[in-house]
Structures are given as C-alpha cells and as structure tokens.
Amino acid sequence: MEANNFDTIEYLKNGNPRQKEVYDVLIKSGIMDALQQYDPLLVGTIPINIDIEDSDIDIICCYDDSSEFSGNLIIMFQDLDDFEVTESTDNDAIIAHFTIDNFKFEIFAQDIPTRQQSAYRHMMIEHAILSKHGEAFRQEIINLKNQGMETEPAFGMLLGLENDPYEELLNYVI
Structure with missing residues (x-):
C-alpha cells in the first residue's frame, strides 16, 4: 500500500473505484471547500481501503465555537437528505449526518486540531499497520x-x- 498524503483528497483520484466515486461526490458537493475554515480531513475506512458497503464518508473538523459551528452546519447542509446535527457530551463533539448521492456522511468536530483527533490518529496508525501486514x-x-x-x-x-483497542491503537508501536 503506497503512502498517501491524507491532508488533501487528491489521492482518491487514483484510488479504487469507490475512492474515485467518493472523490467525485466530495468535489461535486463542495463539502471540503464549505468546511475549509474548520480544517476538514477525510478519515476512516475509505481513505485506507478497508471500507465496506455501508461505510460512511467520515470528515473531521476543528471548531473554536461549538454553537457557531453547529449553526453553520445547519445553514450549509440542512436541505440534504437525512440531515441531523447532534452534540455529544461524551467527547465534546458536534456530529452531523446527511446523505448525498446515496453516500452517508458523518461530520465529526471537536475543539481539538484535526491531526490530533483520535479518528485521524487511528487512521494513520491503521494505515501503517496495513502497510506492514x-x-x-x-x-x-x-x-x-x-x-x-x-x-x-x-x-x-x-x-x-x-x-480497549481504541486506546491501545493510539499507542501501538509498528
């Protein structure tokens, strides 16, 4: 598995058929541009090619003000199918769900820089493990x-x- 620059979505253009579809829907919808001020990153199983048929398109973001972020999500995405936005008190996160072109999206945001969030860290560690194994x-x-x-x-x-695999993976030595 070749090394990808996960800071952009450009690698998806040369990926598997599903990754190419995800790239197209991200570009066509303009979601990454709409979220740009929140340092959005595509994370999860699709970037590292372990997604299954019902896997979401997972995007993480970083906000300074949760109320402002939540309000902006509503303004940007409320007209999309299956739209909902919730606040998780477990991990101080704002989470939005919606569907575009039969792809389920989850936007997960915290007041933690995106590259320090667990989802990004898990993906990078999992990518390294997959590359090794x-x-x-x-x-x-x-x-x-x-x-x-x-x-x-x-x-x-x-x-x-x-x-706990969620915790142990964050400290896993490859």
Missing part, C-alpha cells in the same frame, strides 16, 4: 467488518490487543 491482513479486517465488527476492535483482535 499486507493484503491478507487487510482482507481479514474487511471480513470482520462485514461480520459487524467495528474497525478498531477488528484491528485489536487481529493484533492480539488485550484491552
């Missing part, structure tokens, strides 16, 4: 996800992590 390992992750397992627990199981 190869195609058979990637297929095992996808198989576990198709059986209903979440991404981090799937990595945890295959890597033999004994405790």
